[in-house]
Amino acid sequence: AIQLTQSPTSLSASVGDRVTITCRASQGLSHALAWYQQKPGKPPILLIYDASSLQSGVPSRFSGSGSGTDFTLTISSLQPEDFATYYCQQFSSSPSITFGQGTRLDIK
Amino acid sequence: QITLKESGPTVVKPTQTLTLTCTFSGFTLSTSGVGVGWIRQPPGKALEWLALMYWDDDERYSPSLKSRLTIIKDTSKNQVVLKMTNMDPVDTATYYCAHRRRGFNGYEWYFDYWGQGTLVTVSS
Numbered sequence: 001a002i003q004l005t006q007s008p009t010s011l012s013a014s015v016g017d018r019v020t021i022t023c024r025a026s027q028g029l030s031h032a033l034a035w036y037q038q039k040p041g042k043p044p045i046l047l048i049y050d051a052s053s054l055q056s057g058v059p060s061r062f063s064g065s066g067s068g069t070d071f072t073l074t075i076s077s078l079q080p081e082d083f084a085t086y087y088c089q090q091f092s093s094s095p096s097i098t099f100g101q102g103t104r105l106d107i108k
Numbered sequence: 109q110i111t112l113k114e115s116g117p118t119v120v121k122p123t124q125t126l127t128l129t130c131t132f133s134g135f136t137l138s139t140s141g142v143g144v145g146w147i148r149q150p151p152g153k154a155l156e157w158l159a160l161m162y163w164d165d166d167e168r169y170s171p172s173l174k175s176r177l178t179i180i181k182d183t184s185k186n187q188v189v190l191k192m193t194n195m196d197p198v199d200t201a202t203y204y205c206a207h208r209r210r211g212f213n214g215y216e217w218y219f220d221y222w223g224q225g226t227l228v229t230v231s232s
Contacts, residue, residue: 001171001172031211031212031213032211032216034218034219036155036219038155042224043204043206043222043223043224043225044155044219044222046209046218046219046220049209049211049216049218050211050212050216053211053212055209055220087154087155089155089157089218089219091211091216091217091218093215094168095160095168095217096157096168096170096171097145097157097160097170097217098157099147099154099155099156099157100154101154102154102155
């Protein structure tokens with residue numbers, strides 16, 4: 001099964017900062033990678049799918065990029081509501097789905 | 109408007125079988141391309157995919173849990189049921205069902221609508 005490793009596992013940042021989270025796959029992926037945001041006690045919210053497509057209703061400060069084994073989620077200017085845990089998720093054609101271990105984003 | 113809601117026991121004993129029901133609205137699981145998945149999350153830990161149900165009755169399972177899982181759909185009731193046998197304390201988690209979002213090529217699985225989740229504790 002394809003493993004996903006996120007880095008960093010946690011980070012602290014300030015409102016207005018630009019933040020990048022990385023997701024590395026153990027094998028090359030096509031494009032089938034997504035990013036989710038999760039707040040405590042709530043289900044995840046889909047932010048990005050197909051590595052770089054913005055899900056409807058998600059603010060444009062969120063963007064995704066990457067291909068092969070390395071993918072990134074970027075938040076261009078952090079807002080107070082963005083402090084949360086972020087997960088990447090891949091789909092492969094077995095079919096099989098795996099999630100990364102998560103990146104916790106805290107207020108500095 | 110798509111909604112999903114999980115229901116089932118909050119506590120199960122070790123070795124018992126867990127049965128969870130996902131009741132949904134706003135879509136039909138007989139429509140081509142539609143699907144529902146189950147995902148769980150142990151307290152303080154990461155998300156783990158469990159199973160997928162396709163519109164055409166195809167099913168897929170996490171390889172590590174395949175022997176313990178069964179997913180069933182009841183289109184007339186707008187429900188998807190997940191059964192997990194031989195429950196253990198390590199299976200304590202919040203269990204979510206979620207609606208499939210396909211990607212550009214049409215075969216991908218992402219999850220765009222989620223239920224609120226149901227916490228299942230495995231304890232004697």
